[in-house]
Amino acid sequence: MPENGLGRREVLGAAGISVCGLALAGCGGGETKAQPSLKGKxxxxxxxxxxxxxxxxxxxxxxxxxxxxxxxxxxxxxxxxxxxxxxxxxxxxxxxxxxxxxxxxxxxxxxxxxxxxxxxxxxxxxxxxxxxxx
Incomplete structure (x- = not known):
């Protein structure tokens, strides 16, 4: 166990939760659609x-x-x-x-x-x- 009290699994688990939270932010919990590029349209x-x-x-x-x-x-x-x-x-x-x-x-x-x-x-x-x- 490292000095900060967090093991490898705890750190990776927390990182996974953070990434999942970012992926879902602002979508209201629903599915997000891929937005096509609108540039020039x-x-x-x-x-x-x-x-x-x-x-x-x-x-x-x-x-x-x-x-x-x-x-x-x-x-x-x-x-x-x-x-x-x-x-x-x-x-x-x-x-x-x-x-x-x-x-x-x-x-x-x-x-x-x-x-x-x-x-x-x-x-x-x-x-x-x-x-x-x-």
């Missing part, structure tokens, strides 16, 4: 994203917002609390119907719990009438 049309609101692209698990005229943002549509899908933004607020979490449509920051972590963000740009992941 048109994810929405500018005409489909109202000012102060937005749209959810369900098959890509992305929510696209336009917090102010001509400014577009994109975030994961998976709530950071338990993994539920968030709804389309209204009045610059992205809401999760499962437990009431709210996120800012301009930053993805959690503004009302139970979620405390922000939504993952995507860098986007406008090309023609499309919103493209940069």
């Amino acid at each position: 048109v994810i929405a049309k500018t005409a489909d994203v109202p000012v102060g609101g937005g749209t959810v692209i369900e098959d890509l698990q992305v929510v696209v917002t336009q917090p102010t005229q001509g400014v577009y943002k994109a975030f994961s549509s998976v709530c950071t609390h338990k993994g539920c899908a968030v709804g389309a933004p209204k009045e610059n607020v992205i809401r999760c119907a499962c437990h009431g979490s709210e996120f800012s449509a301009d930053s993805g920051k959690a503004t009302k719990g139970p979620a405390t972590a922000p939504l993952a963000s995507y860098k986007v740009k406008v090309e023609g009438d499309g919103i493209v992941v940069a």
Whole structure:
């Protein structure tokens, strides 16, 4: 037994638990889907994203917002609390119907719990009438 009182098995067991915990963090205990690369992909049309609101692209698990005229943002549509899908933004607020979490449509920051972590963000740009992941 080493000086710190932990044997090889205890250290390896603790490391395994830590790795498993990291793999499950943020997935709400459900299965996670492999997210295809969105880089270079048109994810929405500018005409489909109202000012102060937005749209959810369900098959890509992305929510696209336009917090102010001509400014577009994109975030994961998976709530950071338990993994539920968030709804389309209204009045610059992205809401999760499962437990009431709210996120800012301009930053993805959690503004009302139970979620405390922000939504993952995507860098986007406008090309023609499309919103493209940069």
